[in-house]
Amino acid sequence: MEQSFLFLVLTLDATLRVSTPLIFCAMAGLFSERSGIIDISLEGKMLAAAFAAASVAAVTGSAWLALIAGVAVAVGLALLHGFACITHKGNHVVSGVAINILASGLTIVLGIAWFQRGGQTPSLPPTARFMPVEFPLAQAVDGVPVLGTIYRELLSGHNLLVYVAFLIVPLTWWVVYRTRFGLRLRAVGENPTAVDTAGLSVSWLRFRAVMLCGLLTGLAGTYLSIAQNASFVRDMTAGQGYIALAAMIFGKWRPFPAFGACLIFGLLDAVAIRLQGVHVAGIGEVPVEFIQALPYILTVILLAGFIGKAVAPKAIGMPYLKER
Amino acid sequence: MSFLKQSAVVGTVLMMSFAAQAADDKPAVVFDMGGKFDKSFNQGVYAGAERFKKETGVSYREFEVTNETQREQAIRKMAQRGQSPIVGVGFAQSSAIETVAKEYPDLKFTIIDGYVVLPNVQAVLFKEHEGSFLVGMLAAMASKTGKVGYIGGMDIPLIRAFGCGYEQGAKYSNPAVEVIQNMTGTTPAAWNDPGRGSELTKGQIDRGADVIYAAAGGTGVGVYQAAKDSGKLAIGVDSNQNHLHPGTMLSSMVKRVDVAAYNSFKQGLDGTWKAGVQSLGLKEGGVDWALDENNRSLVSADMEARVNQAKADIISGKIKVHDYRSDNKCVM
């Protein structure tokens, strides 16, 4: 009993860590897509940000400067996406694919040129990273059953960005549903012509949305390379941007459901890691490959079965052309 | 048009200069897809080649393949230029080496981690299971929980062989020990996923493991970091990685691919190069465990003695370590 409870808490604890980049990216995607800009380049922006953050942290030794660099690079790529999709009315998916490929190549080319470590950045000392924050009294409450364990293992002992990710969700909700900007954001994704005739700039609104998207993917990338890990490694995002996108769609473009989906994917991953090599009664050892593929299979099943036809913002993916 | 012509001229000039170079004894190396900075065997080969260059002043030509087809292309290109010996890194290059070596019987080829029998091919294999056996023993002895972990990179037989040797060693030292094994992934991305490595490590630690051995290329970085962050022990692989985190790196399973590459180049220069299959185990010094100032404090004299005893027993044949690759099974 005690043992399985601890297992549960620790699994949830891992869930928090694993789902953090997903949450950042899902919220990032939400801002972008609510404004009508499809963004499959969450992956690429996160990767570029991870590289930038790790590079700056390695050179300056400052986690905060690294954070700024990561965010700046991701916002830069977001602006490129905006330049293609908003200014030049390019195809959103194509632009996203281009950014993903570009990021995966450029991070390595520059990494090799700068650090001569085959695309990897130097390992960071704790001072150049966001390290786990120990809550007060975390050790003291250790003796308290259940609650103590939850406090010590689950709530305390994560790095700053994990907590930020969990705060970003209500903040996103508040911005989208409770502010003027949010109203306009939702409007521009549904009917940009209406927004234009109301005297608002469709482009500027959408640019602000993609910049927010860049900001959040920047946080996600920074988390990956200098908080969760201690260096950048080539292609370290490993498809998480796509999973986040799937989570956002699964959450029907709404903050809390998308957050829930991120947690489900995170939990899945955490459980999968713990189930690997475990013998399941009646089946025997589940092949590793199956466990690895499980999140992807599950995404497909969830998208196909549970939400059926997802209702996207009406004007999503369509360039805004003034009509006669 | 004129531009094309011009570049054709440049090309011809380049070709000719290559031909001129080819007269010299010029070694070459073709790295596998992980790239020469994979923190694993490619990097080991790179280190060996660099050492050769430093000591002899003879430079070498290198190439990193990006897809399956390029292996043969790269090796043949080296051969066309008369490079020799040509070192191919990784089992996946075996068939390419085999093909090209037949076409160029006068050149010398070395395949590391691969098995090719030809009069002009030197195949260097390693008994990773023997080295892993030793670090498995270390892990079991250092463990307080009676649980040790193994994290592999991409799920392929070679990596399973590491794990299998490790498990045998752990069980040899403490039959009651529990070995938790995880593979990072099923694609080459698994060699470069420290995030997942870190999570797997934390998962294993949560399940009670307190010594974790990683044979996972760049993913290992995440493993060692996570072990350090949790105050647990980790074991490095391929090169001596003890220096990464002094104090929490219990040891490293050293696989001397660097020596293999260095020897091949050096022997080529000296004229002592010989074809044939070499299987380098503990006996030949091809694999070993690492003990230096960085992990001295973690290894007690007793541990050291027992491991060295086992090492001697393996060399003498008293202990037989099963190789997963021999029958694709891990037999204890």
Place this chain on the structure above:
Amino acid sequence: MSQASTTLPRWIDIGLIPLINVLMALLVSGAIILMIGENPIEAVQIMLVGALGYEEGIGYTLYYTTNFIFTGLAVAVAFHAGLFNIGGEGQAYIGGLGAGLFLLMADSSLPSILLLPLGLITAGLFGAAWAAIPAYLQAYRGSHIVITTIMFNFIASALMVFLMVNVLIKPGQMSPESRVFLDPAHLPFAHEVFAWMGIKISRSPLNVSLIWAVLCCFGLWLFIWRTRWGYAIRSVGFNEKAAVYAGITPAKTVMLAMFVSGALAGFVGVNEVMGVHHRLLLNFTAGYGFTGIAVSLMGRNHPLGIVLASLLFGVLYQGGAELAFEVPTITRELVVVIQGLVILFSGALAYMSTPWVEWLYGRFSKRQAESRQEAA
């Protein structure tokens, strides 16, 4: 978009502007080469000579071209139905698996004349089947095909590793590869074919798949523009409601388009497994499926354009390998960067230069008209 085509002559719209886009991509690539301290002009020369300067190089270039034609066509046919198939990679993988499984089973019992066409068909069918699942989910369950095809790339990879490591691996072999097929199951190499004709050319992986690729181009052109099925696909792509009105079932058409798309991607497996490696192995797709997106975009989804774009990418790949060979500081990932830039400039920013070209063209034709007037 339509404005561009109404004011500019066709040769500018489908010739000059794509060329400008590629040049811009190469220009930025050049800047990146400069940034890492190498000479871009020299790099271009090495690339061109490496890709087109000698027989073996040309062989490799055309071998890559073969793959890009298949994946480019695969992306294009889906595009015509309004679908974005990012799953070419997985479909190519599974197509190769199909061909491999068939040949492993049958290479000792059937003659070449049956083995090769049946292997080809199996590859196509496997690729098509792998594409059919996301297609079904899109058509009947409303799952977004971009997401599902990406997921299917990952799943294909996992499936392949599972089979190679646990099932198909040649016993006693350490690398996850199947046994080599028997000789009758090998597609003839180009140098072999030429040798039969008494012409000696250098060895290269180029094989008769290229002919099949060219045939596929022509076939796809006929299919898209000359048959009622192509008509249905384009109707659904342009205007799904009008298609419904016309008695075309979008769901079935989506299935058809993706089936063809998957089959074409699957033929990469023919080139790789039957033509080059003669065994099943991991990762033979090497990103060709993703490059197909760039190829299709550059080729404006037209078979002829795709052939040209495939050639360009063939040059980039082979020349890029050569470049990495010659210049150690330039790594293989530079080709990935160039590829990303080409997709960006030819795809997402395809119309960036249009206003400028229009302006220039306007001035030019005006001046021409003036001088003509003067002459008269």
Place this chain on the structure above:
Amino acid sequence: MVNPVTDRSTVLPQAEKASPAVLPAAIQLTRICKSFGPVRANHNVNITIAAGSIHGIIGENGAGKSTLMSILYGFYETDSGLIEVDGKPVTITSPQAAIAVGIGMVHQHFMLIDTFTVLENIILGAETSTLLNPGLAEARIKLQKLEDEYGLNVDLDAMIGELPVGEQQRVEILKALYRNARILILDEPTGVLTPQETTQLFRILRALNREGVTIVLITHKLKEIMAITDTVSVMRAGEMVAHRKTEATDAEELAELMVGRKVFGTIDRGTAACGEPLLKVTGLRVDSDGAVPLLDDISFQVRAGEIVGIAGVSGNGQSELLEVLSGIRGFDAGEIMLNGRQVSPDHLCDPKAVRGLKTAHVPEDRHRLGMVTRFSAQESSILGYQDSAVYNRGPFFDLSRIKAECRRLMDGFDVRPRHPEILSANMSGGNQQKLILAREIDKDPEILLVGQPTRGVDIGAIEFIHRQLVELRNRGTAVLMVSVELDEVMKLSDRILVMFGGRIVAEVAGPDADEKTLGLMMANAHGCTPAPADTHA
């Protein structure tokens, strides 16, 4: 600023108003030019709109009215020319600039967001605070005042998507007023309204006008110009061809100015020679997601040689009815007989099968259904018949045959330009419609379903299309026509069915119909079924 324009027919706008002589014109446009590539949408347009007047701008589709208004509202920039508002030259480069100088616009297609409430829609872009809630509260107070002032009643908390179009239009007007518009431009405002709703709209407009709002009404309906405006300007082919005081002109003169030649208003239908019922519908029902069915208990029949017109305000189920009959949409209950064959939800209920029963369909929305605008004309000319043996030879299209057939259709229906390879999008609306009609009529259908046969079509083509429909009926085809143009329904139909809320609420013999009673029926003044229509359609 009195009459600075030396146009031959400029009227004195300040004629009858109380004391406007000192007031500058609300809007004065001088020599406005705007081209799209080679197309001159506006050429040397001059117009003066007096402050406090109701000014009509009339012209055929494509005459350049909407372009002109888009210029005024900052959607397009002019190539050349001068815009003055209240006597001051202004440059209007964005809707924001237009709003700033007091121009408000009610677009033909409403600029509303279905998933927002009325209140949210109105304040969008004119919010007073960064946070939403205080701004909403403030706006609510101001809007209630506006509603009272002008008698515009709208539930501020209703979801836009659930409101009838008449109310949506009122939201649009409120939106403009909320932004302090002093000049209100309405672009084809009555297209979607019942005659009663139109009357109500005009009442509102007069009330606004009394409060000093200048109103510009853009329409192609002569009757409305005559009913409400003070002054009227006529556009043709991108140019202003005349300015008149409304009381000094009449519908005939305006029509002539619009078309550029004499127009014939009537058509000789002859008498109906009705035969067998070819189309029979009994108890047809189509459920919707909500509680109210889209179509409910529809029963009627159409006999050979008869045109049955369906009148109704758009969105009352006519579109769905056409979709069901043509096989595009399934149905939940009832019985349909086409040409003696029973169609059931799982049998023959798809467009291909319906075509096989010799039933042709000219859809309501030709851009979205009738053709693929990115196809060539010849490709569009086989839409729906692409599988026919005529156009195929073996697995391939018989391209020369397709081209020849297309040319034949173009000849027969005077489709211009007579060029089968032209992009469908590059044909004018009238020619597109003629091509679709040609395609469908050419197959000698026993039954023709036709929706909005002349929507967006210029007057010349309207006559032609009407003649074709009557001719077809005289040849013995059963024609079912849906149109929101009451005039058209009355002119062509032998019998008229009136739809409201997804039901048929009345049937009138063609010759007995008059606009007033039909209008009342369309608004369901008799109260047969109180069900609101589904506004999604």
